[in-house]
Amino acid sequence: MSLSLRADEKGILPDRMIAALVRSGAIIPATEIDEDQIQPASIDLRLGEVAYRVRASFLPGPDATVAQRIDELKLHEIPLGDGAVLETGCVYIVPLIESLALPGDIAASANPKSSTGRLDVFTRVIADETRGFDRIKPGYHGPLYAEISPRTFPVLVREGSRLSQIRFRHGHAVLAGDALKALHAQERLVDVETPDLADGVPVGVDLVGFGADKFIGYRAKRHTGLIDMDRRATYDVGEFWEPIRARRDQSLILDPDEFYILASKEAVQVPPECAAEMVPFDPLVGEFRVHYAGFFDPGFGYAGAGGRGARAVLEVRSREVPFILEHGQVVGRLVYERMLARPEVLYGQAIGSNYQAQSLKLSKHFRV
Numbered sequence: 355m356s357l358s359l360r361a362d363e364k365g366i367l368p369d370r371m372i373a374a375l376v377r378s379g380a381i382i383p384a385t386e387i388d389e390d391q392i393q394p395a396s397i398d399l400r401l402g403e404v405a406y407r408v409r410a411s412f413l414p415g416p417d418a419t420v421a422q423r424i425d426e427l428k429l430h431e432i433p434l435g436d437g438a439v440l441e442t443g444c445v446y447i448v449p450l451i452e453s454l455a456l457p458g459d460i461a462a463s464a465n466p467k468s469s470t471g472r473l474d475v476f477t478r479v480i481a482d483e484t485r486g487f488d489r490i491k492p493g494y495h496g497p498l499y500a501e502i503s504p505r506t507f508p509v510l511v512r513e514g515s516r517l518s519q520i521r522f523r524h525g526h527a528v529l530a531g532d533a534l535k536a537l538h539a540q541e542r543l544v545d546v547e548t549p550d551l552a553d554g555v556p557v558g559v560d561l562v563g564f565g566a567d568k569f570i571g572y573r574a575k576r577h578t579g580l581i582d583m584d585r586r587a588t589y590d591v592g593e594f595w596e597p598i599r600a601r602r603d604q605s606l607i608l609d610p611d612e613f614y615i616l617a618s619k620e621a622v623q624v625p626p627e628c629a630a631e632m633v634p635f636d637p638l639v640g641e642f643r644v645h646y647a648g649f650f651d652p653g654f655g656y657a658g659a660g661g662r663g664a665r666a667v668l669e670v671r672s673r674e675v676p677f678i679l680e681h682g683q684v685v686g687r688l689v690y691e692r693m694l695a696r697p698e699v700l701y702g703q704a705i706g707s708n709y710q711a712q713s714l715k716l717s718k719h720f721r722v
Contacts, residue, residue: 359459364525365694366395366629367460368652372522380460382453391516394651394697395629398467398516399479400451401500405432405511411445411501419482420447420499437512439580442504447480450498451514454481454490456522462490464520465631465648471669472717473581474506474574474613477517490520505671506613507594508580515583519649521629527692529628530554534690541625543690545663554687556635557666558619561604561681564714568600571616571714573609586718595716604681608642608672616670617714619682621663623655626696630654630688632666641677644668644685652693653700667715 357374367375369392375381381397391398408427414420424447432438432446440446456462464479465488478487482496490498500518502511511517529537534551537543544555563570572595581589598606598614608614624630630650634643655664668685679685 357457357460359524359694361525363694364527365523365692366527367522367524368693368695368697369394370698371694372397375460375522380455380457382455384451384453393519394653394699394701395693396519396521396649396651397452399464399498399500399518399520401434401511401513401515401517402449402451403434403513405434405438405440405446405448405502406430407432408445408447411503413480413485413487414482415485416483420480420497434511434513434515437510437582440502440504440509440511442506442508444503446502448500448502450479450500450518452520453497455495456490456493458493460522460524461492462494462520462522464488464490464518467517467519468649468667469717469719470517470583472615472667473509473583473719474504474669474671475509475517475583476503476505477501479518479520506574506576507578510580510582510584512584517583521649523691524694529690529692537625537628537690541623543623543625543688545621554633554689555620555622555630556684557622557632557668557686557688558682558684559606559668559679560617560619560665561600561606561679562619563600564617569597569714570600570606571598571614572596572716573598574613574615581719583719587721589720591716591720594720606679608670608677608679610672610674610676612672614668614670614672615714615716616668618666618668621655621665622650622688623657623663624650624652624690624701625656626652626700627693628652628690629693630690632686633689635684635686641673641675642679642685643671643673650688651701652697656700665714
């Protein structure tokens, strides 16, 4: 299919257009694309054959390549072919199997995959000659790299492991104001009677809990074993997580430098003609960070794709001081963007989606 898009055609590229980018050479894989690599509105990025442990995180800036900065900062090289352990507290740079030769009117943005964020593996994508993480300018030609820093659990990765995903967009297609209100009236984006939709769909934290035991989430244990990023339903929850139950006052004190898995108070959905991204509600609130993995595919929580509205799982890392969260406190907002076209397959429809119709769910690596 042709990717000659008119100026008034704005939105996120769906699966079949991403496949067209691969065929046309705009996405350049060093090895053949895996059959399940293309998602409804993104493509998974795969780790290459070597990881470089570096002294510190960095951005190359407008006059340097990532490879040049690696040469200046690397401590040692780690082959990934048969698997290697990435230790907590260290920073690694891994060249990705996919590189880009984007058309001049196509930009891209990256995020960790949901399963990566739920393990507190801090992951960002870097491109050459850039001042920002996870954002790729229109027309970029060059390699991509993943910066990886496990924060809580040591992880085992190998060549081909998928920790990040990338979306492609043509123009600016964020829904705001009246357009977002009209979509909510048509599709009911959130199970709230009169949500404030001025800057996206607000998302609060649920501290009342689920079930008879009022279970509200998990706090990560320290000094655990490692987690193989490519394995599913393998690990015992109790070896890595402490359950948290609701307090009588419906609050939670975040301890400094601890990692939590919580859930949103609201159930949300993403209609087939849209994609969404979780962004901070107020960047001036610096006591915690919420949601490392911010992409919500078309069909997430959507009744027509097997959902009935789904809670957003919140990956929360506290900062240097204790901080009290209250039930319903808004911690993020979902920003919706139009798709250029409806994807051929929606999230939750026979593509191995792990989190459709979720409530409070750990990453796919743990046994239910």
